[in-house]
Amino acid sequence: MKIVIVGGGAAGTRTAIELRKRDRNSEILIINEKNYREYSPCGMPFVLSGDVKNFEALQTLDNKFYEKMKIGIILGKKVKDIDFKNKKVIYDNTEVDYDKLILATGSYAFVPPIKGLDSESVIVFKDIDDAKKIHEKMKKIKKTVIVGAGLIGLETAYAFVKNNIKVTVVEMLDRVLPVMLDKDMAEIVKKHLEDKGIEIYLNEKVLGIGEKVKTDAREIEYDLVVISSGVRANIDLARKVGIETEFGIKVNKKMETNIKDVYACGDCVECMDFITGKSIMSQLATTAVRQAKVLAENITGRDANFAPVLNTSITELFGLEIGTTGLTVARAENEGIKVITGKYRGKTRPEYMGGEDIVVKIIADEKGKILGSQMIGKSLVGRIDAMCLAILNKMNVKDLANMEYCYAPPVSQEFEPMYIACEFVVKKLR
Amino acid sequence: MKIVIVGGGAAGTRTAIELRKRDRNSEILIINEKNYREYSPCGMPFVLSGDVKNFEALQTLDNKFYEKMKIGIILGKKVKDIDFKNKKVIYDNTEVDYDKLILATGSYAFVPPIKGLDSESVIVFKDIDDAKKIHEKMKKIKKTVIVGAGLIGLETAYAFVKNNIKVTVVEMLDRVLPVMLDKDMAEIVKKHLEDKGIEIYLNEKVLGIGEKVKTDAREIEYDLVVISSGVRANIDLARKVGIETEFGIKVNKKMETNIKDVYACGDCVECMDFITGKSIMSQLATTAVRQAKVLAENITGRDANFAPVLNTSITELFGLEIGTTGLTVARAENEGIKVITGKYRGKTRPEYMGGEDIVVKIIADEKGKILGSQMIGKSLVGRIDAMCLAILNKMNVKDLANMEYCYAPPVSQEFEPMYIACEFVVKKLR
Numbered sequence: 001m002k003i004v005i006v007g008g009g010a011a012g013t014r015t016a017i018e019l020r021k022r023d024r025n026s027e028i029l030i031i032n033e034k035n036y037r038e039y040s041p042c043g044m045p046f047v048l049s050g051d052v053k054n055f056e057a058l059q060t061l062d063n064k065f066y067e068k069m070k071i072g073i074i075l076g077k078k079v080k081d082i083d084f085k086n087k088k089v090i091y092d093n094t095e096v097d098y099d100k101l102i103l104a105t106g107s108y109a110f111v112p113p114i115k116g117l118d119s120e121s122v123i124v125f126k127d128i129d130d131a132k133k134i135h136e137k138m139k140k141i142k143k144t145v146i147v148g149a150g151l152i153g154l155e156t157a158y159a160f161v162k163n164n165i166k167v168t169v170v171e172m173l174d175r176v177l178p179v180m181l182d183k184d185m186a187e188i189v190k191k192h193l194e195d196k197g198i199e200i201y202l203n204e205k206v207l208g209i210g211e212k213v214k215t216d217a218r219e220i221e222y223d224l225v226v227i228s229s230g231v232r233a234n235i236d237l238a239r240k241v242g243i244e245t246e247f248g249i250k251v252n253k254k255m256e257t258n259i260k261d262v263y264a265c266g267d268c269v270e271c272m273d274f275i276t277g278k279s280i281m282s283q284l285a286t287t288a289v290r291q292a293k294v295l296a297e298n299i300t301g302r303d304a305n306f307a308p309v310l311n312t313s314i315t316e317l318f319g320l321e322i323g324t325t326g327l328t329v330a331r332a333e334n335e336g337i338k339v340i341t342g343k344y345r346g347k348t349r350p351e352y353m354g355g356e357d358i359v360v361k362i363i364a365d366e367k368g369k370i371l372g373s374q375m376i377g378k379s380l381v382g383r384i385d386a387m388c389l390a391i392l393n394k395m396n397v398k399d400l401a402n403m404e405y406c407y408a409p410p411v412s413q414e415f416e417p418m419y420i421a422c423e424f425v426v427k428k429l430r
Numbered sequence: 431m432k433i434v435i436v437g438g439g440a441a442g443t444r445t446a447i448e449l450r451k452r453d454r455n456s457e458i459l460i461i462n463e464k465n466y467r468e469y470s471p472c473g474m475p476f477v478l479s480g481d482v483k484n485f486e487a488l489q490t491l492d493n494k495f496y497e498k499m500k501i502g503i504i505l506g507k508k509v510k511d512i513d514f515k516n517k518k519v520i521y522d523n524t525e526v527d528y529d530k531l532i533l534a535t536g537s538y539a540f541v542p543p544i545k546g547l548d549s550e551s552v553i554v555f556k557d558i559d560d561a562k563k564i565h566e567k568m569k570k571i572k573k574t575v576i577v578g579a580g581l582i583g584l585e586t587a588y589a590f591v592k593n594n595i596k597v598t599v600v601e602m603l604d605r606v607l608p609v610m611l612d613k614d615m616a617e618i619v620k621k622h623l624e625d626k627g628i629e630i631y632l633n634e635k636v637l638g639i640g641e642k643v644k645t646d647a648r649e650i651e652y653d654l655v656v657i658s659s660g661v662r663a664n665i666d667l668a669r670k671v672g673i674e675t676e677f678g679i680k681v682n683k684k685m686e687t688n689i690k691d692v693y694a695c696g697d698c699v700e701c702m703d704f705i706t707g708k709s710i711m712s713q714l715a716t717t718a719v720r721q722a723k724v725l726a727e728n729i730t731g732r733d734a735n736f737a738p739v740l741n742t743s744i745t746e747l748f749g750l751e752i753g754t755t756g757l758t759v760a761r762a763e764n765e766g767i768k769v770i771t772g773k774y775r776g777k778t779r780p781e782y783m784g785g786e787d788i789v790v791k792i793i794a795d796e797k798g799k800i801l802g803s804q805m806i807g808k809s810l811v812g813r814i815d816a817m818c819l820a821i822l823n824k825m826n827v828k829d830l831a832n833m834e835y836c837y838a839p840p841v842s843q844e845f846e847p848m849y850i851a852c853e854f855v856v857k858k859l860r
Contacts, residue, residue: 010844043782043839051840057782285844286837293832304832314836323836348811352473352487381778382812384836385846389816392834393823402723402734404822406744406753406814407716409473410481414440414715416815 001026003299004089004098006079006237008032010041011266011288012104013061016071018296029072031079031091036128037061042285044131045155048138049162055128055135082241084259100261100299103238103249107231107267107283112147112172115208117227122209124227125152134226138163141223145169145213147206149176151315153228154189157198158317168199168220170206170213180313180324184343185361185374189322196318231283233268246270248281253305255295263299265291274308274392275327275371276335282309310372312388314380323384326372326391329363339363339371342397342424344417348378353409362387362421368396368429373418379411383418397422397429431456432527433729434519436509436667437534438462440471441696441718443491445532446501448726459502461509461521463535466558467491472715474561475585478568479592485558485565512671514689530691530729533668533679537661537697537713542577542602545638547657552639554657555582564656568593571653575599575643577636579606581745583658584619587628588747598629598650600636600643610743610754614773615791615804619752626748661713663698676700678711683735685725693729695721704738704822705757705801706765712739740802742818744810753814756802756821759793769793769801772827772854774847778808783839792817792851798826798859803848809841813848827852827859 003019005012008030016028039058046052066073074091081090088095109126111117117124123133134156144160146153149171160167169176175186176193190200204215212219233248244250244258248270255263266288270279287309297304314323332339342362347355358377364370373387390400401423405416433449435442438460446458469488476482496503504521511520518525539556541547547554553563564586574590576583579601590597599606605616606623620630634645642649663678674680674688678700685693696718700709717739727734744753762769772792777785788807794800803817820830830852837844 040780040782040839040844042837042844043780046783046839052782060780060782284837286835289844290832290834307829307832307834310834312834312836313838314841315838316840321841325834325836350470350473350490352470352482352490353476379809379811381809381836381842382814382816382848384812385833385848386812386816386819388834388836389819389823389825393819393825395819395823399737402720402737403815404720404737404740404742404755404818405716406742406755406811406818407472407714408743408745409470409476410746411744411751412811414470414472414719418812418815 001099002097003028003100003102004096005030005102005104006089007104007106007266008034008038008073008075009104009106009266010038010285011106011292012102013038014289014292015102015104015265015295017069018292019299020069020071022296022300027072028070029074029096031074031077031089031096033076033078034127035076037066037073037075039128041127044128045152045159048131048135048156048159055132058128079237082237084241084262087261100263102295103243103257103262103264103268104266105234105237105268108234109227110230110232111227112206112229114147114206116210119209121223122225122227125156126231134224137224138165141165143168143222144224144226145220145222147225147227148229149200150179150228150230151177153226154193154317155315156226156228157193161196161198166197168201170201170204170215170220172203172205174203176200176202177322180322180328181374182329182361185359185376188359188376189317189320192320193317231267233281235268238264238268246279254298255291255306263295265295271306272308274310277308280309280311282311284311284313286312310388310391312384314384320376321378321380323375323380324373325384325388327363328372328374332363332371337371338366340366340425340428342421342428344421344424346415346417346420347413348417349412350409350414355413358417360417360421362397362418362425364397364425368398368425370395370397370400370422387418397425401426431529433458433530433532434526434528435460435532435534436519437536437696438464438468438503438505439534439536439696440468440715441536441722442532442534443468444719444722445534445695445725447499448722449729450499450501452726452730457502458500459504459526461504461507461519461526463506463508464557465506467496467503467505469558471557474558475582475589478561478565478586478589485562488558509667512667514671514692517691530693532725533673533687533692533694533698534696535664535667535698538664539657540660540662541657542636542659544577544636546640549639551653552655552657555586556661564654567654568595571595573598573652574654574656575650575652577655577657578659579630580609580658580660581607583656584623584747585745586656586658587623591626591628596627598631600631600634600645600650602633602635604633606630606632607752610752610758611804612759612791615789615806618789618806619747619750622750623747661697663711665698668694668698676709684728685721685736693725695725701736702738704740707738710739710741712741714741714743716742740818740821742814744814750806751808751810753805753810754803755814755818757793758802758804762793762801767801768796770796770855770858772851772858774851774854776845776847776850777843778847779842780839780844785843788847790847790851792827792848792855794827794855798828798855800825800827800830800852817848827855831856
């Protein structure tokens with residue numbers, strides 16, 4: 001069998017690896033538009049910050065690995081067409097046969113309509129080339145403006161501060177991390193960032209970049225502007241060849257497109273939201289990795305389904321972890337779902353052991369079924385994953401309020417913050 | 431209503447507090463055999479180690495709190511009899527009326543049959559008086575022997591090492607933390623402790639304490655011997671007055687004993703094991719706290735049930751966290767349950783971010799239903815709680831193997847160790 005994968009990012013590369021784990025004989029070929037192999041895009045801000053020593057460290061798979069796994073890879077070639085009838089992928093003047101085709105074309109940076117983007121002092125931050133440009137500029141600049149207060153924007157802001165560069169963040173919406181957090185939780189993060197010296201302007205639109213960055217409320221001095229206003233699915237190729245798309249490529253549970261023997265995964269596909277049942281994007285490395293496994297199972301003759309998602313995610317900014325899973329209140333209200341919330345502010349460990357601050361917000365429907373959770377503080381990783389499991393199991397806050405948990409003074413509290421927050425919801429339900 | 435609580439430890443005190451939260455008017459009286467108010471017994475080893483500055487810090491509720499909450503407390507009085515017919519509790523020559531009675535008589539230290547225990551240089555470690563004695567002795571000694579490698583034994587060993595005292599631990603069973611861990615996992619902990627200079631002898635029985643500590647294999651020099659060989663339910667009073675007991679007080683889901691208006695909770699009661707359905711002990715602070723809530727709900731006219739338990743627990747020894755939930759392989763085999771296990775050794779975070787070691791073991795039945803998990807490493811708190819939720823929801827490793835999780839390089843891996851371990855089980859199921 002000949003398997004061709006269009007795209008060599010996390011989704012494409014993981015698919016190749018998961019396929020090879022299950023199938024020793026098939027030919028596997030990645031065709032990547034970019035001139036480099038897979039790296040960890042999530043790690044880029046931490047190279048900029050100095051936490052990771054260089055960009056090479058983000059490329060954890062070396063050439064030998066591809067050779068050993070017998071994964072072919074063509075770099076710097078853009079697939080321009082697909083001939084479904086004859087099962088061929090076309091780039092330049094070359095045709096490549098396939099039995100199974102996987103589109104892992106990823107995403108591109110959304111760029112808001114701002115005047116003056118063509119300046120050398122403006123970088124749209126999406127991939128490692130952009131990161132390297134920022135890294136180079138960093139050595140020479142004193143003040144920067146970041147457009148967009150999403151994950152990448154704030155992680156980049158953190159990196160600039162670590163390099164003693166003044167940072168101003170301008171966000172069009174009413175809060176930082178608007179996809180992850182409700183306004184009350186986002187305020188905690190905003191204050192934390194402001195305490196570290198970051199200037200943040202919300203509800204503010206950047207109109208143009210000239211001598212200064214001009215917003216609808218002020219002018220801001222800068223040496224460098226970084227645009228990080230979110231990403232969109234890369235679906236030009238899919239659209240051109242007649243694969244069904246809307247804001248992403250449409251796939252079924254098996255990761256199949258509407259064309260026989262053509263699959264898709266990663267940032268370019270739409271997923272199903274677990275709670276609303278609607279199509280949403282899930283442009284997370286974890287989603288790509290998980291879809292790659294489903295794809296590999298199905299292509300190698302097993303039967304696997306990709307489950308609806310909660311878009312569970314996390315970050316850390318100046319030592320403060322921020323995590324989320326499921327619906328925010330804002331999104332629930334958009335969907336017409338009435339919610340009840342509980343919020344616990346406490347400590348991760350007993351005061352006498354020097355416990356750190358933690359805030360947990362729980363969002364439930366009117367019957368108490370848990371729909372979402374947001375957390376800010378320390379030791380969040382497993383807790384976010386626990387609430388993800390609770391939502392997927394359609395658990396009720398009544399059961400969670402007195403749930404079993406682990407406790408020892410060096411690591412946790414006699415009371416688990418997650419479940420206290422659930423108890424607060426239960427009280428409101430009465 | 432007059433509510434009398436026999437026992438002023440975690441279970442009794444939490445019951446009083448939870449009752450008061452729900453009922454402003456009833457009289458609430460705690461009668462405590464000990465001469466002091468509630469403190470955190472789990473914190474004791476960390477005072478000995480110096481991580482917590484003094485024993486007073488473990489007593490988080492002061493006299494004012496009891497006054498403010500209108501919780502009466504009688505200290506240093508042992509209840510000798512109960513008159514169910516006339517609803518009276520009797521201590522000394524005093525009778526106290528009750529409408530509702532709660533037995534929270536806790537547990538006592540099991541002392542193995544060893545000769546020479548009556549020496550001044552031997553301390554059976556159970557409560558804060560014992561801890562204070564050890565604390566006092568610590569200043570003068572150079573070498574100590576700990577009998578029992580359970581949680582308290584090892585936490586105390588840690589405390590001695592922190593005070594530059596040589597420690598030898600003697601354990602009758604074939605591994606450390608035998609309740610929490612299987613042998614393969616326990617070996618990791620043993621090696622970690624040995625690396626810190628602790629001498630550990632397994633499969634070895636202490637026969638007597640004289641000039642030296644004599645085991646069935648050797649003689650060990652000592653200045654102090656600490657006995658920490660587990661605890662047993664304190665059920666003398668219950669037995670005497672005809673309350674149903676076996677190895678603990680028998681209660682139903684509502685925490686009622688077989689006698690009308692008499693309840694029990696905490697270390698003195700039996701619980702139901704979630705997986706086997708059998709009676710087990712759950713002598714954890716978290717269990718006491720959770721039972722107190724159920725009790726308070728039921729006494730104040732609501733309807734609550736205490737759910738079967740997994741005995742989820744955790745500790746930290748020299749920076750290494752050790753957690754468990756559900757069945758160990760050893761316990762499963764004792765119950766005649768055939769199991770399949772998966773074990774993942776990896777990192778909490780990417781190598782390029784300086785990830786720390788983590789080992790996760792997953793135990794499932796032959797159909798893949800998850801029954802237990804053991805973990806050693808860092809950032810375990812929420813992860814253990816997540817696996818606890820997975821077991822209680824009767825999840826299958828097939829679903830967990832490709833489960834959603836959170837990821838960001840500063841805090842976690844692109845692959846979640848819990849779910850990789852589940853994937854290993856899935857592979858064995860095929």
